[in-house]
Amino acid sequence: MERCDFLVIGGGIAGLSCAARLAAHGRVVVLEAESAPGYHASGRSVAVAHFGLGERLVRTLTALSLPALAEHGTRHPALHIASSAQLEALDALEDTHRQFGCDYARISGAEARALLPVLKSEACAAALVDHGALKLDTHAMLQAHMAALRAAGSTVVTGARVSAIAHDGASWRVEASGETYAAPLLINAAGAWADDIARLAGVSLIGIEPRRRTVISFAALPDEDVREWPFTKTVGEGFYLLPEGAGQLLASSMDQTPSQPCDAAPEELDIAIAADRVEQATTLPIRRIAHSWAGLRSFAPDELPVIGHAAGAPGFVWVAGQGGAGFQTAPALSRIAESAVLGLPFPADCAAADLAPEQFAPARLGA
Ligand SMILES: Cc1cc2nc3c(=O)[nH]c(=O)nc-3n(C[C@H](O)[C@H](O)[C@H](O)COP(=O)(O)OP(=O)(O)OC[C@H]3O[C@@H](n4cnc5c(N)ncnc54)[C@H](O)[C@@H]3O)c2cc1C
Structure with a gap:
């Protein structure tokens, strides 16, 4: 059994951007079912950052993300x-x-x-x-997060399809393609499959x-x-x-x-x-x-991202529901996810922009 500090399920932009941040705090293992990261939604985006979609909260996240996005984006x-x-x-x-x-x-x-x-x-x-507006190099964004993870001694395991999840009182134990992994903190960044992962873990579904x-x-x-x-x-x-x-x-x-x-x-x-x-x-x-x-x-049912601990499931953290803005909001959302996973103060720039953890918490959806 492989033990680590954080298990992240899903190697798309949500999982990798969050994992790259967590890698500064401990060892992360990212479990990705497919043979390469970014195979699903994250490899199929048209890769533009703009203000023409989403609710005010999504636009605020976009505004907070633009400075970091500029590293892998060109003005268009x-x-x-x-x-x-x-x-x-x-x-x-x-x-x-x-x-x-x-x-x-x-x-x-x-x-x-x-x-x-x-x-x-x-x-x-x-x-x-x-x-x-920015045209993003989404491949470069994914690769940069992978490089940061590896440099910090963390790992992305591809071909690792999670099929069973149980809590042993101290850690989450996850079965994936014949291997067992364990960590006290489990991050559900499985995109379209996020509710399936919650079901495996016996956690209330969001309705993704x-x-x-x-x-x-x-x-x-x-x-x-x-x-x-x-x-x-x-x-x-x-x-x-x-x-x-x-x-x-x-x-x-x-x-x-x-x-x-x-x-x-x-x-x-x-x-x-x-x-x-x-x-x-x-x-x-x-x-x-x-x-x-x-x-x-x-x-999610209210079309807003879901970031936070599940009720009644210690250490199970949702990072889901990015809708059509997962790349353009990733820099801000990954910092919000980092603070949620670790119980750190909410990022100051997000608070200054009138965002609050409750707006992201699964509790708002009864989960
Ligand atoms: C056509 C299109 C255009 C878009 N255009 C834009 C755009 O211009 N700008 C923008 O910001 N966003 C855009 N988006 C949205 C953006 O692509 C998504 O918000 C983002 O990719 C979601 O990332 P994710 O990591 O949550 O999901 P995904 O990339 O789908 O990653 C989830 C991962 O979880 C893995 N997984 C699932 N179940 C398991 C399991 N049991 N075990 C292990 N791994 C598992 C999957 O294999 C997958 O790789 C677009 C999306 C589409 C489809």
């Missing part, structure tokens, strides 16, 4: 477009950008078309351009809902270098579009279909809807989908 403008029916939503988003001190401008439809020349005029009456999102990739116009095109997103229902290299674009209809935890794959209908939304709003002809993928974004 986010263009939030609104049709004439979506102007109220654009006003609300402008308020958000103002409150968070973003480097943004409100622009006309014509100015938006200067940034994204393929945009049809009826698709954009007005827009916001956020010059502070995985939701499938589909991304398509297709060729841009011939001879057009699209690298400078902004990340473009409708303020309400619609689509997003972003460059993937010089001649390729990615798009999503921002689908969020409830799913069982699984190795998510794109469905034909979702691919077709994404392509149709792009063709409706732009002059881009999508002749062939070069490739597509889907991933699961996992949400």
